[in-house]
Amino acid sequence: MxxxxxxxxxxxxxxxxxxxxxxxxxxxxxxxxxxxxxxxxxxxxxxxxxxxxxxxxxxxxxxxxxxxxxxxxxxxxxxxxxxxxxxxxxxxxxxxxxxxxxxxxxxxxxxxxxxxxxxxxxxxxxxxxxxxxxEQVIAIDGLAIILHPHNPLTQLNTDQLARIFSGEAKSWEDVGGVGGTIHLYARDDQSGTYDTFKELVLSGRGKALSATAKRFESSEQLSDAVSQDPQAIGFIGLPYVREAKAVAIADGPSQAMLPLNSLIATEDYPLSRRLFFYxxxxxxxxxxxxxxxxxxxxxxxxxxxxNGFIAQTVQAMAVTPNALMPEGYQALSRHAQRLTVNFRFEEGSATLDNKARQDLSRVLDYIKQRDKTNRQVTLVGFGDAKTDPARADLLSKLRAMAVRRELVKRGVVFREIRGFGAEMPVAANSADEGRIKNRRVEVWVY
Missing domain, CATH: 3.40.190.10 (Periplasmic binding protein-like II)
Structure with missing residues (x-):
């Protein structure tokens, strides 16, 4: 081995x-x-x-x-x-x-x-x-929720998506839109795209896909069908949006996010997913x-x-501070840049998952190539909500320390380690998938 x-x-x-x-x-x-x-x-x-x-x-x-x-x-x-x-x-x-x-x-x-x-x-x-x-993560993808280009709706949340695709919300007016009866388009049962949508949207809410949905084996055919039907809604991998219109998605208390490259690269976008070779x-x-x-x-x-997917190449991106961020995070965003990678952990542990282990080398290469090994890197940890906020703060910092240990072995001297507890969630904490996404460590460079 x-x-x-x-x-x-x-x-x-x-x-x-x-x-x-x-x-x-x-x-x-x-x-x-x-x-x-x-x-x-x-x-x-x-x-x-x-x-x-x-x-x-x-x-x-x-x-x-x-x-x-x-x-x-x-x-x-x-x-x-x-x-x-x-x-x-x-x-x-x-x-x-x-x-x-x-x-x-x-x-x-x-x-x-x-x-x-x-x-x-x-x-x-x-x-x-x-x-x-x-288990080899080869790319990051975002499931785009697509509508006909002339549909005026600009955002939906995951609860609304569950109601729509289960058939509970039957008209666009039921979810704050216009256009009459909703027509559902979905991938077939063999599809990983369907499995991901079912896992992220339907199953955790005790719902199943409506039998009225038109099913497709081909991503391209599904997208083209949606773009030709003014009452349609479908879900698709990011490269297959084609002529359709993607809407912003919110999950629980997260802000509504469009499937933008930077938000998918960090897996903050609620319907982001990993693509694998096994x-x-x-x-x-x-x-x-x-x-x-x-x-x-x-x-x-x-x-x-x-090919339209998100590469795992590490890049730095500026983050615009806003009033929804903790003050310490706003200050960080004014002086440093965030790398386009989040470290995540095995379910129920502080052990880095397989993608995080791959990303260690990518982050280290980025830091060394730009001569930032000496006190020019800050790690920021987040966690899911706990009954005791102090415990959430501690656990978020401990996760950042777990990443710190791995990079210190490779010669990185850190500027600061921060923990923001359960603040700034990117997913709802009501399901395991959301809690796992919220338990993350960001990397910032000066």
Whole structure:
């Protein structure tokens, strides 16, 4: 296991194209790699990453082939010696990726939602799919709530969304809008986009999707249908807004937020989500290892951005102070800039989650490259509401200290560690998902 982690790190962080080319064998028969799962990833991002890796390999004549089945694609290229190399991608929904891993018909699962406990259990023979080497966050996406471009409504909250998509709110007038009967558009049951929407909006409120919703396997077709129906509402991954109109979303006491790149990068936007590759730890396909490493590299993250998703590249952004912020936070925003990453934690613990472990290296690179290792970084912790505000303040600072420990090991001397308790929530505390999002640590640089 440790050797494989080292292999992935070397490929992703250090290897030039020639090392990628030397590392991967050309199979005698069949595809070099089989990817199944999310349509959100498989429609465009997955193929673009495969093409990028193939070109890193030195393959020529890289192109796409349509085998004849909807939402399936083959990426093909040739070696300098004329040997054909192919990668097969089937994009029928996140759940199908895990089913294919279990059946042995895929080497890598693409998913637009976290793996479920039952899937982890079913795939135990392939290793721990929740381990850091297996669960790879390759991009951040935001679920956009889309309307017809002429719908005058500009914002909704997650409670209203639950009422709308469960069929309880039947007309636009029921949620403060105009336009008569609401027409619902949704992804199909195999979709990770649907799973995410169900988890973030419906299930926690004890609701289910209305049977009247029109269902789509294709993200593009759903978006185009909404943009042609003045009474429509749908949910979609960020790159697929197309001609429709996205509205601002609030969750609990959070401010209403549009699906802006900066708010999705930090996962503050209420309907932000992570996109994953799941790499079986006991797998033996070097192309799968290399694709994961390539997706995490600067080249791979550039492809993520070019395909309309949010890359995990760390950047500094100015934050405009406002009266809803604590005074100490306002003062910080006047003198420093916030990095476009939030550290989050495993459920019910102060242990950094898998994405946070990946982000440690990205943040450290940013700090070192800009010579900010000596008292030019402040960590700011937040938590979910507690019955005792003093306890919430303490826990928020302890989470910041957990990040501090990891970065101090790597030579960073901090200016300050702050804890703001349960202030400035980005999600409702009424469900586990919201509490996890509120337990976060921000990084600020001077």
């Amino acid at each position: 440790m050797l494989r982690v080292l292999y992935l790190w070397i490929l992703g962080a250090l290897a030039p194209a020639s090392v990628f080319a030397a590392a991967l064998p050309t199979p005698e028969h069949g595809p070099a790699l089989r990817i199944q799962g999310s349509n959100t990833i498989g429609a465009a991002l997955g193929p673009a990453l495969v093409e990028g890796l193939m070109r890193e390999q030195g393959l020529i004549k890289v192109h796409r082939e349509i085998p004849g089945t909807t939402n399936e694609l083959r990426i093909a290229g040739e070696t300098a010696q004329g040997r054909r190399v192919v990668v097969d991608i089937a994009a029928h929904g996140s759940s199908t990726g895990f089913t294919a891993l279990q059946a042995g018909t895929a080497d890598l699962a693409a998913s637009s939602r976290p793996i479920k406990d039952g899937e982890v259990s079913n795939l135990r023979s392939l290793g721990d799919l929740k381990s850091p080497v297996a 790499l079986p730890p006991n797998g033996k396909n070097p192309w799968a290892d290399a694709l994961v490493a390539y997706a995490q590299s600067s080249q791979g993250q550039a492809i993520v951005a070019a």
